[in-house]
Amino acid sequence: MRNIKLIIEYDGTNYCGWQKQKNGISIEEMIEKSIEKILKEKVELIGSSRTDAKVHAKGQVANFFTNTRVPAEKICNALNSVLPEDIKIIHSEEVSKEFHSRYDSKGKKYSYLIVNREVPLALYRNYAAHVKYDLNLGNMQEACKYFLGEHDFSAFRSTGSSVKTSVRNIMLLELIKRDEFITVNIEANGFLYNMVRIIVGTLIDVGRGKIKPNEIKDIIQSKDRKRAGATAPPQGLYLEKVYY
């Protein structure tokens, strides 16, 4: 058996998310079906991150085991020829049998796009969150500092996943503003369920003046989900990169 690693880009707009579900079409099953079509073999895809419905990826990673003799580098183009237009494989390679895209991940990078203006979005409606309130970027940037480092992020996760620990280490959290676009870049050794979207929702509350920057410290310590902001909408979120 050979172990094949894929790097995947997708537009999550029309999917129920990465993971297979009863009520919708998942990205995972679209890729599995395409692999079956190309390699004439049923495989089980292991994804690094279970992105939610409408969430996008530029660098999702997945792996699968196969008996095929097709060269690993050629699997990329072959899959792209049968995949739907909103899912494309960026890269394919053979890796050691021990490689597991989820368990071996050492960290991940996400970005989140906000469009800050009064008028609703036409062009970016599926690719950004719309915030119509005036946002104080300086306050949001100050708040970012309090998230950095190793903390128990229980206040910043949704129920619905079972993980051993809710301690995570955020290495990067920055905001970049260009005209009406605010990009949030965040990197950590791992993320709890909905953690990025709740952090972004909380930063938006800081920007609106509902939360003071230095309150973030207390909110983290409280481990109380109700004290953090709302979960920001999925369509602004991009899985950028998975580190191994």
Added chain:
Amino acid sequence: MRNIKLIIEYDGTNYCGWQKQKNGISIEEMIEKSIEKILKEKVELIGSSRTDAKVHAKGQVANFFTNTRVPAEKICNALNSVLPEDIKIIHSEEVSKEFHSRYDSKGKKYSYLIVNREVPLALYRNYAAHVKYDLNLGNMQEACKYFLGEHDFSAFRSTGSSVKTSVRNIMLLELIKRDEFITVNIEANGFLYNMVRIIVGTLIDVGRGKIKPNEIKDIIQSKDRKRAGATAPPQGLYLEKVYY
């Protein structure tokens, strides 16, 4: 009668273009129908630019005459509440009866987004042109200089429009590269039919080495459409701003 000016953003993906056509739904008719719904009055919308199918706009301008007493500034929100999600009005105001969005335009700014990489696009497939060939950005930038200024751009227009003169003045033509994204910004006192897309197609040929930068001068002088590059695809094109 009052004359109302609108600034409009739209995602052109699902439309046959700005202008009404038999075989498809146009942006113009969607807005006209929405105005009728809101103001209970049939109006004729005058658009500044007849953008093609799949072309986007961040700052299309249109005007219409109405007897309504609804304050002009409130028309924006009212229209947005009934318009489809891929068309939004950014701004509405009352202007002098003489204002004509097309005839009074003093210039326009377009941008064009290219994604330059081997793998086909999933995320940006409807919002950028995909170029898989290696592009020499330096050569493309050198070529830009030859387009600047007043020229007869007959070599850079498609047949299908009847205008008095094909002389136009290009004030700005620049390329900005960020990772795999190349943005072309272009500003002129006016554009011939498909002019931006043919200029971009020609710049791509320069980037690929099919046309030398200093050949642009000859191509312009030849007034021969066949000597310029292919018309770049519509989905990379954005009408950014109309100047009055």
